[in-house]
Amino acid sequence: MITPTKGIAPDRCLLAVGAQVLLQLDEPRSVSQAWARLKAWRIEHGHHSPVSFGWFILALDALYSMGAVELRRDVLVIRSTNAATSER
């Protein structure tokens, strides 16, 4: 799921989708915006394997687990990895 498997196309694995989501977060954006932009981006770049909203959320969860994004005042923001510290 995270990495491509025989069931999951390389452009659908959560890491790839997460990377694509990060591309959309050059600015803090709302979840809807991030989702809409991701869909547009994927069509633009010829990734036709389906990515559902649930999948997009999972990608976000993965990014969050890795401390790459966080939700600040309902807006998705990229966290600089340098500043990332394990929260107790």
Next chain:
Amino acid sequence: MLRRLSADDPRFKTVTFTDGLNLIVADTTTASSDTDSRNSAGKSSMIELIHFLLGARSDSRSLFAKKALRDITFCLQMDWPTTKELSVYRRGNRSGTVRLDPDVTGGNQVTLFNADEPAEVSVEQWNQLIDEYLFGFGEDHPGISGRTLLSFLVRRVSAHGFNEATRTFSRQSDADATTNLAYLLGLDWQLADGYRQLAARQATRNQLRKAVNDPVWGRIVGSTADLRGQITLAQAQVDRLQSQISNFQVVPQYERVKDQADAIARRIKQLSQDDVIDRSNLEDLQQAVNEVSEVDVDYLEPVYQELGIIMADQVRQRFEDVKTFHHSVVRNRRRFLDEEVTELTERLEARRVERARLGDEQARLLRTLNEGGALEALTALQQALAREEAALAALRHRYDAAQTLEASSRQLTAQRLELQQAVTTDLDERAEQTTEATLLFSGYAQRLYGEGREAYLAIEATRNNLKITPRIHSDDSRGISNMVIFCFDLTISVLAWRYGRGPNFLIHDSHLFDGVDDRQLAAALTLARDVAREEGMQYIATLNTDDLDKAARRGFDPTSHIREPRLTDALETGGLFGFRF
């Protein structure tokens, strides 16, 4: 009677006339052939001059408007009923007026001290005086005129007056000639004039008929059948417009209302378009909402596990936190979507309300517009009505004309028959007058051709005119037809003079005696002399010397009847005017 013909040009040869027979003789030189018109001596010009002085129409082509003559004032002295002698002066370059000396206009102007002063009157007035005093016309006399009567008593060669006894010029209509002859003969000229009026109407009718049959002009009148149809259509159109106008309600500021309605229509259209966009958005959103609610959390844990396996050192968050993040993201998105949906739904609802309101408004405006119209529209309708009504009136006139035209032929036929009957009856009742005329005529003819020569004056009513036919039985040679004219003229002038319907002079041009047999010539001159003496009249004839010699050889003594001057065409100065021009 005519007394003297003179001019203020010394070269002009003054002509004098007396009672009874007057002969104005012209020597015709042997050099002058028949083709030479012999007018140079001035015989026919003398007759033209008498007409000129008796008020003939004169225009730029007439003899006396010629350069050589137009400055000469001519004068005719004649007897006049109201005064002993009257002098008439007229000049070619002022041919519109004549000078009368003394003034016989009587009552035209108050003449207290200068009753015998000459008067300048227009030619029309002079003609009226001639009508009244020489021919005894009453006030109103359509169809007869002194000028026409004078053309019988003084026939003009220039108008071909010697072609037929009953015409004074070649193109004269029967009706015109016989009406005037009827007056001279003492018949009912007004009845005879009925023919003239009918002929005029007939002519008009024929013209119209031709016009109607002409493909182009026919459209101007048209047939009654066509017109009836057109009138029906036009009437319907007028009625329709009238009812429209009577039901018309003027809407104030119609144009503004119309603009409002247009604006509302545009707005409604815009709203519908907006709705389409919003509805599709709403569908998308609702789909998204469904998506959000379907996000299952079951995957979260395996993902987290896998992350732990693949990038253990990368995982910075505890699972609980991840779960919280996940939920907050989903909830957040959900809330946002719900807000969007609500907002869209509200927008759609607001539009629905607005559309309903606008629809009502639109309906109201359209009703207003339908029920009434602009003031301009009413004015336009009224103008159209006026046009149609005018067209209808014109059609009705044309219909009347066409109907008259179609009816007139039957009417004319009926009127002709009626008139013929009336004239026939009238002639029967006037047997005395017709008999007198016939006896005079045949008597004169027998004086010329001897007893037993069949001659008569037939007067009968036909369908088209009062027919007056003088006949002297013979093989119709030219000479005899001239003598028919001679006897006929003598008859009408004597009858007119006897009963106060004409003056006491008769003038014949030498053309009348051209080619007449010697015996008849002598007899005619003798007859003229005797009749003039018996009736107290004046007979003036111009004659060529050779004709005079013929008559003299047959025992007519002309000496006491030849008047000054004696004209000749041999010399430059031998003619009436004393010079050639």
